[in-house]
Each structure stands twice: as C-alpha cells, then as structure tokens.
Amino acid sequence: MKMEGYFSRNIKDALKNDPPGEWMPVLPDDCIRLSSGFPAPELVPADGLKNAVNRLLEEEEDLPLHYLGSPRFARLKDYIQQRLQERGLKDGEVLVTAGACQGIDLLARILIDDQTLVAVESPTYMEALEVFQNYTEHFMSIPVDEYGLQTDRLEEVLADRKEKGLPLPKLLYTIPTFQNPTGTTMSTERRKHVVELAEKFDFLVVEDDAYGELFFEEQAVPLKAMDHHDRVLHVGSLSKVVAPGMRIGWVNAGPEVITALAWFKKDLDHPFIQATMAAFLENTDMVQRLSLLRETYREKRDVMISELEKSMPERASWYIPEGGYFVWIKVSGADTSELLQAALDEGVSFIPGQYFFLNHEDGKEFLRLSFSYASRDEIVDGVQKLGNALAKLHG
Amino acid sequence: MKMEGYFSRNIKDALKNDPPGEWMPVLPDDCIRLSSGFPAPELVPADGLKNAVNRLLEEEEDLPLHYLGSPRFARLKDYIQQRLQERGLKDGEVLVTAGACQGIDLLARILIDDQTLVAVESPTYMEALEVFQNYTEHFMSIPVDEYGLQTDRLEEVLADRKEKGLPLPKLLYTIPTFQNPTGTTMSTERRKHVVELAEKFDFLVVEDDAYGELFFEEQAVPLKAMDHHDRVLHVGSLSKVVAPGMRIGWVNAGPEVITALAWFKKDLDHPFIQATMAAFLENTDMVQRLSLLRETYREKRDVMISELEKSMPERASWYIPEGGYFVWIKVSGADTSELLQAALDEGVSFIPGQYFFLNHEDGKEFLRLSFSYASRDEIVDGVQKLGNALAKLHG
Numbered sequence: 151m152k153m154e155g156y157f158s159r160n161i162k163d164a165l166k167n168d169p170p171g172e173w174m175p176v177l178p179d180d181c182i183r184l185s186s187g188f189p190a191p192e193l194v195p196a197d198g199l200k201n202a203v204n205r206l207l208e209e210e211e212d213l214p215l216h217y218l219g220s221p222r223f224a225r226l227k228d229y230i231q232q233r234l235q236e237r238g239l240k241d242g243e244v245l246v247t248a249g250a251c252q253g254i255d256l257l258a259r260i261l262i263d264d265q266t267l268v269a270v271e272s273p274t275y276m277e278a279l280e281v282f283q284n285y286t287e288h289f290m291s292i293p294v295d296e297y298g299l300q301t302d303r304l305e306e307v308l309a310d311r312k313e314k315g316l317p318l319p320k321l322l323y324t325i326p327t328f329q330n331p332t333g334t335t336m337s338t339e340r341r342k343h344v345v346e347l348a349e350k351f352d353f354l355v356v357e358d359d360a361y362g363e364l365f366f367e368e369q370a371v372p373l374k375a376m377d378h379h380d381r382v383l384h385v386g387s388l389s390k391v392v393a394p395g396m397r398i399g400w401v402n403a404g405p406e407v408i409t410a411l412a413w414f415k416k417d418l419d420h421p422f423i424q425a426t427m428a429a430f431l432e433n434t435d436m437v438q439r440l441s442l443l444r445e446t447y448r449e450k451r452d453v454m455i456s457e458l459e460k461s462m463p464e465r466a467s468w469y470i471p472e473g474g475y476f477v478w479i480k481v482s483g484a485d486t487s488e489l490l491q492a493a494l495d496e497g498v499s500f501i502p503g504q505y506f507f508l509n510h511e512d513g514k515e516f517l518r519l520s521f522s523y524a525s526r527d528e529i530v531d532g533v534q535k536l537g538n539a540l541a542k543l544h545g
Numbered sequence: 546m547k548m549e550g551y552f553s554r555n556i557k558d559a560l561k562n563d564p565p566g567e568w569m570p571v572l573p574d575d576c577i578r579l580s581s582g583f584p585a586p587e588l589v590p591a592d593g594l595k596n597a598v599n600r601l602l603e604e605e606e607d608l609p610l611h612y613l614g615s616p617r618f619a620r621l622k623d624y625i626q627q628r629l630q631e632r633g634l635k636d637g638e639v640l641v642t643a644g645a646c647q648g649i650d651l652l653a654r655i656l657i658d659d660q661t662l663v664a665v666e667s668p669t670y671m672e673a674l675e676v677f678q679n680y681t682e683h684f685m686s687i688p689v690d691e692y693g694l695q696t697d698r699l700e701e702v703l704a705d706r707k708e709k710g711l712p713l714p715k716l717l718y719t720i721p722t723f724q725n726p727t728g729t730t731m732s733t734e735r736r737k738h739v740v741e742l743a744e745k746f747d748f749l750v751v752e753d754d755a756y757g758e759l760f761f762e763e764q765a766v767p768l769k770a771m772d773h774h775d776r777v778l779h780v781g782s783l784s785k786v787v788a789p790g791m792r793i794g795w796v797n798a799g800p801e802v803i804t805a806l807a808w809f810k811k812d813l814d815h816p817f818i819q820a821t822m823a824a825f826l827e828n829t830d831m832v833q834r835l836s837l838l839r840e841t842y843r844e845k846r847d848v849m850i851s852e853l854e855k856s857m858p859e860r861a862s863w864y865i866p867e868g869g870y871f872v873w874i875k876v877s878g879a880d881t882s883e884l885l886q887a888a889l890d891e892g893v894s895f896i897p898g899q900y901f902f903l904n905h906e907d908g909k910e911f912l913r914l915s916f917s918y919a920s921r922d923e924i925v926d927g928v929q930k931l932g933n934a935l936a937k938l939h940g
Contacts, residue, residue: 157655
C-alpha cells in the first residue's frame with residue numbers, strides 16, 4: 151500500500167527536503183574525526199555517571215525507574231535553575247527536556263505553523279534548521295560575521311519588509327555564543343541590538359546557548375539576561391559539559407511558554423536519566439569541572455589554530471573562536487563537498503559548509519572543523535592531512 | 546508580555562482542553578495506590594539495570610555517552626525486532642522510541658492535521674487522547690465491551706457516515722489486548738473484522754500493544770500480525786515488562802511510515818539509555834522474566850477480584866481481565882469523581898472513569914483500579930477501604 155496519501159500536509163512538505171542525517175558518508179574507523187561535535191572522550195565522566203547510577207539505585211531502589219516518584223527529578227530542575235541564575239537568567243521558568251533538541255522541537259511545535267516566517271543565522275546549526283523545516287518553508291537568513299549575527303543587516307531587512315507590507319518573522323533562531331558552525335560570538339552591542347529589534351519588530355528570539363559555559367577568555371552575557379519582556383526563549387543543555395548521550399537540556403522562558411511546552415511534552419519525560427544526572431551533579435564540583443573543560447578545549451583550540459597557520463594554503467582563512475568546539479574555515483575557490491572525499495582519502499573528516507546554509511551553494515567554500523573530540527596529536531595530524539588534500543585537489 | 550498571540554493555531558486549539566496531568570489530586574504518602582499503572586516495585590529490575598550500566602561503561606567507556614557510536618543501539622533494535630517476529634509480526638520495520646508515548650506522538654505528527662477525523666475506543670487511554678487532541682478536535686468514539694471494541698458498531702457508524710457523505714476517519718486508535726482502562730481483550734473475530742474494516746473504509750489502525758505480553762491465560766494475536774496491507778501501525782514498549790522510567794518503546798510499521806517517523810524524531814534518540822537496555826537484555830532471560838511477571842500479576846488480579854466480590858455493593862460490576870494491569874468497575878448511580886475524595890479519606894486511590902472518555906460525563910459511574918503496583922495485602926486493604934467509602938457515600 152502507498153502510504154503517502156495518508157500523511158498530513160505538514161509531513162508532505164517536510165519530506166521534500168533532504169533526508170536528515172544522510173549527508174555525511176560513513177567514516178572509516180581509522181579516520182581522524184575533525185567532523186564530530188562530540189566532547190573529548192577523556193572528559194566524558196563515565197566513572198562519575200556509573201557511580202551516580204549505583205548510588206541512585208542503592209538509595210532509591212525502584213523509585214527512579216517508574217514514571218515519577220524520585221525526589222531527584224525536582225533537584226535536577228533546581229540545579230539547572232540555580233546555574234542559570236548565577237549566569238544572570240533570573241526571571242524565567244525552566245522545563246527540563248531531552249537535550250536542547252527536544253527543547254527546540256517543542257518550541258517549533260508551539261510557535262511555528264506553515265505560515266510562519268522564521269529568521270535564522272547564515273550559516274546555522276543544521277539540526278535546528280531541519281526541525282523548523284518540519285513546520286514551515288518560510289525562512290529569511292541573516293549573515294554572521296566575526297562578531298556574530300549582523301544585526302544592522304537584520305534591521306535593514308526587517309524595516310524593508312515592513313515598509314513593503316511583507317510578513318515579518320515571528321521568531322529569530324540564534325546561537326549567540328561560540329556559534330555552530332562559525333565559532334563566533336555576538337558582540338555586546340549586537341546583543342543589545344537584537345533584544346531591541348525583537349521589541350521594535352515584535353518577534354521572539356530562540357537563544358541556543360549550548361556552548362555558553364565553554365568560554366576560553368570571558369563569559370558572554372546570554373541574550374535572555376538582557377531581556378525584560380519574556381521575548382527571549384533560552385535553550386541549553388548539559389550535552390557539551392557532561393555527556394550528550396544523557397540527553398539533558400532545558401528551555402528557560404516565561405510561564406505561558408513553559409506551560410504550553412509542557413503540554414506538548416506530556417509525559418515524554420525521562421525519569422531514570424534525569425535522576426541519574428541529578429545524582430551525578432550532587433557529587434560533582436561543576437565549577438572545577440567547567441574549569442577543566444575550558445582549559446582542555448582552549449589548549450586544543452590553540453593546537454588547531456597553530457597547525458592551521460602552518461598547514462593551510464594562503465587562500466584559507468578562519469575566525470579564532472573564543473570558546474566552544476568549532477573552527478570555521480573559508481577556502482576561496484574551493485568546493486568543500488568535493489574536498490571531503492580527498493580528505494577522507496588522506497584519513498581526516500570535516501563537515502562541508504553547504505550543510506549549514508539554507509541555500510547549500512552558499513557554503514561551497516566553507517568547512518567546519520571541530521577540535522573537541524580528537525586528541526592534540528590527532529588534531530595536528532588531521533590538519534596536516536587536510537592541508538595535503540587541499541594541495542592535491544587544488545595544487 | 547502576553548504570549549498567546551505568538552502561539553501557532555494548533556496549540557491554541559490544544560490549550561482549550563484540560564491541562565494534562567492536573568486531573569488527579571496529590572496522593573498522601575500513606576495512601577494505597579490502586580490508581581497507579583506502575584509495575585510492581587519488586588518486579589522492577591533495579592539490580593539488573595545497575596549491573597547493566599556497570600558492564601556497559603566498563604566495556605564501552607565513553608562510547609554510549611556520545612550522540613552515537615555504541616554497537617548496542619543496533620542490538621536493542623534487533624532484540625525488539627526478534628521478539629516481534631516471535632509474536633508473528635514478521636514484515637514491518639522497527640523504530641525505537643522513548644516509550645510508546647513518543648511513538649504515538651510521532652504517529653500523530655505525521656498522520657493528523659486539524660482536518661483529520663480520528664476514531665478512538667470509548668473509554669480509552671487518556672494520554673493518547675491528549676496527544677491526538679494536540680492535532681485535531683475531530684473524534685468519533687466507538688464503545689468497548691467485554692470483548693473489546695464493538696466492531697459491528699464501528700462498521701455501522703462508518704457505513705452511515707459514508708452514505709451521508711460525511712468524512713471518514715483516517716485512523717483508528719485501539720488497545721486491543723488488556724485495554725487501558727477496561728482490561729478487556731478484543732476477540733479474534735473482532736480483530737479480523739477491524740482489519741477488514743480498515744481495508745474496506747480505507748483507514749489506518751494504531752495498535753497500542755503496551756500490555757500484550759502480560760497475558761494470564763493465552764496470548765492474543767496482535768492486529769499487526771493479521772494485517773497484510775501495512776494498515777496497522779504497531780506501538781509497543783518495555784515499560785510494563787522492564788521499567789517505565791527507562792522509556793524504551795517502538796513503532797513497528799511499513800518502511801514509508803518508519804522513514805517519516807524517523808524524520809520527525811531526528812536525533813531525539815537516547816543513546817545511553819538504549820545501550821543500557823541492550824546490556825540488560827543481553828544478561829536477562831526474558832522468557833523466564835515474562836513468566837514471573839505473568840504469574841505475579843495473575844495472582845494479584847485474583848486477590849483483587851476475590852476481594853471485590855467480598856467488599857463491593859450489589860450495584861458494582863466489573864470485567865475479569867485476562868492480562869495487563871487493570872480492573873474496570875461500574876458502580877450504578879455513582880459519581881466516581883465525588884467518590885474519589887471519600888476513598889482518599891479512607892486511604893485508597895483510584896482513577897475516576899471520566900478521564901478516559903471524550904465526553905467526561907460518560908465516565909461518571911466508572912472507575913479504574915490497578916492491581917499491578919500495590920502488594921497483595923494492600924490490594925485487599927485498598928478494596929475494603931473503597932467498599933467503606935462507597936458505603937459511607939451511598940449508604
């Protein structure tokens with residue numbers, strides 16, 4: 151039986167796009183993975199989490215294995231709320247989600263229908279883009295530069311659309327701090343500007359703050375901490391600072407939004423994993439842990455940048471990220487999708503720029519390297535291999 | 546700022562309904578919980594899962610704590626597929642979900658829009674109903690009796706609608722085996738009839754099979770095993786046979802549906818928990834475990850039924866469930882929402898019938914008891930307390 155006729159309109163539109171997750175080839179086992187936005191293996195607290203599970207189940211027995219009942223569910227939420235307060239996010243309520251992705255997905259469900267115009271950064275995080283594309287095909291993209299989203303350009307486009315009577319976006323999706331994929335951070339002036347523009351042009355801001363705590367120099371103030379009108383919906387996660395496989399994230403927003411999100415989330419909660427994370431956090435000095443993460447990733451960034459300076463040709467350029475996981479590289483005249491095969495042949499992977507743009511063509515000269523997962527030796531080796539691939543392909 | 550204006554149409558419709566999860570009062574600590582559809586605490590394998598986590602993290606270290614990488618993700622899917630094949634579900638593909646609830650939610654997302662008519666059993670599982678109500682307000686409900694969904698009635702209604710040119714349902718949601726809340730099981734004739742009707746009137750069937758393996762006498766053949774046209778979408782879970790807090794479920798359906806569901810699921814996967822469940826299953830004799838579960842729940846059912854016969858007034862009647870967790874009781878002339886307060890005062894909880902009906906009024910004389918969670922002594926005590934509450938309220 152052909153099923154397509156049974157799908158609802160939304161899904162039919164969504165299925166027109168590229169299938170999710172099919173854009174990277176399977177990597178050979180011995181490939182140096184500069185493509186993977188994973189935390190460093192040695193920083194994933196496997197032992198700490200093992201101890202947390204043992205303690206949790208000894209103390210609570212079957213309690214955290216039911217639908218509800220563990221006192222640690224509330225403690226996890228309290229912990230997240232407290233961390234956010236320390237970072238200046240004092241007003242909003244918190245909904246714990248299965249990673250930042252569930253937060254973004256739930257926000258899309260309550261805010262986006264097939265008429266909604268969504269403003270995104272260009273380039274941006276492709277998973278979020280794919281989630282939004284399940285609900286609408288109306289996007290406008292605003293370029294990112296060294297200082298993050300170009301808010302002057304955003305204002306120009308909005309003013310122009312307003313004058314012409316064109317629809318205005320209902321929401322802007324931004325990763326202001328250590329952006330994925332560019333690694334850039336929005337300047338304080340631009341942050342203020344975004345919050346002003348949201349008020350002036352009446353849109354909401356989804357602030358994806360997955361990397362915000364991984365700063366190498368100074369901490370950026372989250373947009374949400376500058377917002378006094380509940381316009382910023384803050385999305386965060388413990389994926390980058392504890393372990394992505396635990397899938398613990400949150401949305402921090404005003405009470406009306408949190409109520410609506412909880413509605414759609416229903417009992418899609420994850421009692422055991424939430425209680426485990428709470429037990430882990432009880433016995434973990436997160437201030438110390440965050441220091442270690444920042445130090446390690448800063449060193450890895452330095453290794454990567456220093457090797458890029460040695461191994462890259464003249465026509466390659468990059469931003470130096472001040473936190474997070476990524477370096478974004480422009481190779482003038484290159485086609486990085488073609489380059490990927492040459493790089494894999496050398497034994498190194500990266501993500502071609504096209505996957506971060508609504509219009510894939512715009513990403514042709516770009517590629518994303520991650521310094522988070524590979525070891526320092528692998529980073530040196532991998533960047534050299536990338537240099538070799540570039541030399542072979544483009545002479 | 547008032548947020549309501551920013552919500553998409555779907556959510557505005559959904560928010561008209563009762564808030565989810567707010568329909569039960571908070572239960573006092575010493576209350577006997579005949580309301581809870583939880584597994585028996587002593588049958589939740591806390592030690593087995595603890596061992597599974599320890600073994601997993603010793604063997605795989607950080608691997609299952611990243612987004613992907615553990616070989617056990619695939620093994621979990623294989624295990625589920627194999628169990629389904631043993632039960633006669635040979636054709637479909639499997640998508641592992643975060644509990645049956647995520648499966649139902651994903652199915653609703655790909656199949657239901659605001660024009661979709663959904664057929665449901667009356668009464669039915671309220672969480673599923675709430676999920677569907679996020680997408681449509683068009684429902685038709687077909688009564689359930691001792692032998693499950695009244696398929697003759699379904700045929701009548703469909704034929705009548707067809708004749709009158711009224712819209713026909715795109716999908717039927719049914720719990721054919723040990724239904725929640727009635728505990729009844731659809732007869733083999735009716736199962737065949739449902740599958741025929743789906744073909745004749747061109748609808749899909751979402752078969753919620755959460756309790757299918759917990760039979761006390763004989764195993765029922767899933768609808769999906771009778772379906773040769775990919776019309777049945779089978780939803781199942783390990784919540785009732787391992788632990789609900791692990792949130793492992795699945796959808797078993799044709800490849801087009803599985804592809805579409807995977808699209809909306811994106812990377813909302815749960816690597817650590819899936820790998821842990823795979824590690825648990827590796828070291829567990831599930832045939833033996835299922836025998837133990839069936840034996841324990843059968844005994845508990847017997848204790849409950851025998852105490853009901855002693856403690857209930859003449860005007861109370863019930864079906865004797867042949868599996869699952871629940872006994873559905875009708876108390877002629879009662880208002881079970883009112884009765885709940887009297888029962889809580891006595892020290893026992895149940896779920897009033899109204900929460901299982903689209904039209905709450907229809908559930909006034911009904912209540913659901915669960916024999917799964919409470920101990921045998923508590924069941925006896927709880928049913929007596931319920932009898933006392935009934936006597937006090939209605940003399």
